[in-house]
Amino acid sequence: MRLEPVANPTLLRQLGLPALALAATVLVAMGLALLAGANPFAVLGQILTGALGSRLAVLETLNRATPLIFTGLAVAVAFRAKLWNIGAEAQLYAGAIIAVLLGTGALGAPFVLPVSAAVALLAGAMLLLVPVLLKVRLGVDEVVTTLLLNFIMALFVSYLLEGPLKDPMGMGWPKSPALTPDARLPRIVDGLRLHWGFGIALIAAVIVWVVQTRTTLGFEMRAVGSNIRAARFAGMPVNAVLVKTALLSGGLAALAGWSEVAGAKGHLSLDLSPGFGYTGIIVAMLALLHPLGVVVTALFVAGVFVGADAMSRSAGVPTYIADMLLAVALLFMVLGIALTKVRVVRG
Amino acid sequence: MIEILISASFWAAVLRIASPLIFATMGELICERAGVLNLGIEGIMVIGAFAGWMAVYLGLPLWGGVAVAFCAGALFGLLHGVLVVPFGLSQHVVGLGVTMLATATAYFAYRLALPQVTTPPKIVPFQSWEVPVLSDIPLLGPALFAQTPLTYAAFACAGLVAFVLYRTPLGLAVRAAGENPAALEAQGVSVTGVRVGAVMVGSGLMAVGGSFLTLSAFSSFFFEMVNGRGWICIALVVFGAWRPGKAVLGALLFAGFDALQIRLQQTPIGAVVPYQLFLMLPYVLSILALVAMSRRAQVPAALMVPYAKGER
């Protein structure tokens, strides 16, 4: 058995294989439902209605998608330049900390939101800068360092919430005081529980798309990611490009935490992110690292989570089915995409 | 400080903390010597911890649990190996995907088997086994020779890995697969076979490392009990310059700091310094280890380079 490149993949191949990957994921879902002793079709139906079945469900899905768009963009930008930022989780918390620091009375309207967003962006950027500088200066692999920083950051947040940032009114729970109303993101439409974080996420996706396709920096990022030797030979400032990519990626991930605190939650707690940073990897990969695609896949992934939560309550299938399905979807999708470019032949 | 360092219980703890790290580090080392980065390690340790524990909970003997853990790990290793070796997919992305899948599978299965429990049920774990005569040596005896069988197995495993890697045709083939797979293929050995096999065995060892947590260190399965140990092992492989002996030393050094920080928390220092700072120590140390070893170690030349037969 050998793989042979397909020079000009047909449209059927380009669309059919990813579709097949999704279909296979659905099959796995049904298998897991059977394993849990539930009716597979009922489980699928309940996931679907749980995610989209009512106005409340749709809003919940949109809200859940918001941080995923940010972390998905952060991963997509970094992975496009082959910068393996697995630390979106830590950068997210960096943004969340800033939202609390500046949003609990330090600044008033109208400055608090723009200033805290900018500082959050900067904080996330700085946090990723460390592993990236270690990579370009010393050749330290950024995968492990960014992963380890996630654990360090989680402990740091835990320290803050039990120490300096502890809410005196929190009845002993490790959570921060609530943000002042000025520091909260307003709702997009009055009466609908959807905050402007979602709008900002959409704008961010468009900006990232423009940067990647239209600017010299985007051209450099793609070249560095595709063939770093050719980029270096052509005279591109490879290290500077990696640093700029890191700043953008870290900043985007930080906005996820900032918008969760300033928009959704209103305070910081240890369970702010159920792994949004890691899920961002799935979002980005399913979108084939396309910034606008990230919006679509973030909605999909959020829908699976929200739907699975609802289904779990009624059908009794553990909610971890969502995590399993998304991991399966990720693996099937990378395989499916790879098979659009190569075919398996004998010999 | 000195008191801590001369106590037998401290050194016993060092060996205990190092054991799962040694298993998993050896597993990762085998994969990387064959040319495959296995970021599935974190999730594979979770599935090992779960599968080993579940098997014993369902009535298998303890060593049966270890075997089940090994097989579960090898299964996920097969998934990783097939996707990245013959298909040549990104080792980073697939590895992270395997970690997510293995972790989610363990959690899903746990909830499926035990839907209602709030306190995790316990099993009877490995008991410490005192080596006759040796364990009677003052200080050294209780420190080194009153461990559970799995700890002795960890060190035996490291020795075995070193022997196979450097003294047998199989080990030579694994090293060649990680240095220049074309050299291996030209001698009539299947690169795909060697690499996938190495990833399966390596993943099995990672899972055994995970099972140490539930079968020896604790007696139940908790969510998030692996807590980044897999990532630390990847750092240990780099720190050990891809050599089994050095990697074991690294694991011991690392376990030493970990055991120390736990004890320092009980001292007057611990009253002043927040405990989170102590808990950060292992992760900070791992990063420092990577920085210290940067550009010094001899990285396997074909690490993360997919091999396609007959590529022109």
Next chain:
Amino acid sequence: MSPTKTEAEIVLRLDQITKRFGKLVANDAISLTLHRGEVLALLGENGAGKTTLMNILFGHYLADAGSVTAFGQPLPAGQPKAALAAGIGMVHQHFTLADQLTVLENITLGTESLWSFGRGRATALAKVQALSRDFGLAVDPHARIADLSVGERQRVEILKALYREARILILDEPTAVLTPQEAEALFQTLRLATARGLSVIFISHKLHEVMGHSDTCVVLRHGCVVGQVATRDTDRHALAAMMVGAEMAEATVAPGVPGPVRLSLRNVRAGPLREVTLDLRGGTITGLAGVSGNGQAALADLIGGGLLPEAGVMLVDGTALPKWSPRAAIAAGVGRIPEDRHKTGTVADFTLAENAVLETYATRFARAGFVDWAAVRRHTETLIAGYDVRCPGPEARIRLLSGGNMQKLILGRVMEEAPGILIANQPVRGLDVGAIAYVHGRLVAARDAGAAVLLISEDLDEVMGLSDVIHVISEGRLSPAFARGALTQGELGLWMAGHGFGQGLTDAA
């Protein structure tokens, strides 16, 4: 030489081997036979199908049709293991050795069951030492491959085959990486091997080797056997005519008109380069001859901005540039045709348009940080038309192009900037005859337009045919400049082997 070869036993028979890659027919019904004790030369231009044929024989590729018979037994297709077991040993053009393993480990790799403990090193060592002695292949069994010279590595490759009791040795372009003197030693080894009843196939496109060291010549062209002759019944001209067919026309290049010095190096040290002194003049092609891996890449990098001088002086148009980088080099008018067009010259996943502006996107096609893609597209269309790049269009991925068309796009990318200095590193490696002529023509045209051209090539014929001035590089040292025709091929070969350098240095001191 073997006696009458028809009487000798047939050890290997290829029958009607056909292999297609897409539309290209790499091997078209090729048949040949090899006899015991025979040296068979497989001769042909680049791309004639020689390497493909040997890869099929060795099981790396699967033929679309045809069969292989070794020692009377049919050889199962597509299994290197079966070929090894049948006593066929192959020495690849690019060595298949693991650098961090020792010579002994490389040789014994895969020779014992993976599930055994091995027979022990002593036995293996004794066998390797005996083979070294018998075949004149001196090499330290305990040395790591990384520490060996290219010639020694080739000896390890041959030892690998002999250790496995190979009765047929196949060598793919074995002398491409050797000095003429090392090549002579290799042929000595092959004579020892045939005297012991082994048979040899060596692949080459060098006529003098084939004439000097083979019993039979098989000539391939465009994937077909165009002739099989006993070497003693033929001569170089007849073989050359068979190799290139009717297209045989030795183009002679008129000498250039030397202009001012555009770039000069004075006692420069950088990476492996030692005290290099070099002048590149406008209107001149300066050829750099040398065996691969003697500092050519470093010299190209140095002038191209990828390597900084550690000592000595580098002047571009008479001035020292304060900051040297690829970007500074491009700005100073240095055009660079890289050695490896796939790995450094192009980004495979990018379109032709994107590849066409890899060096100029920021200077010529950007406004306020935004790329003017419409202008890029127009520019690429000009290049495609002006440099005869056969492709679906500017938006096609460059990975779909053949090597020749890829090289033409790179050529266009560089030439359109009208470089004053042009570094062409192995510009025709792996190209077909038509593309080679095109690239050479463009290099000469650039020279005639006043550029200082540095032509780096391992093919001595190419260097001698195009250059106005020739330098030889060996172990990072540069020979003095020799005018065209001043030295014979043999004399240049001695310089390539490192002779003459020490003397030159004492003279200078």
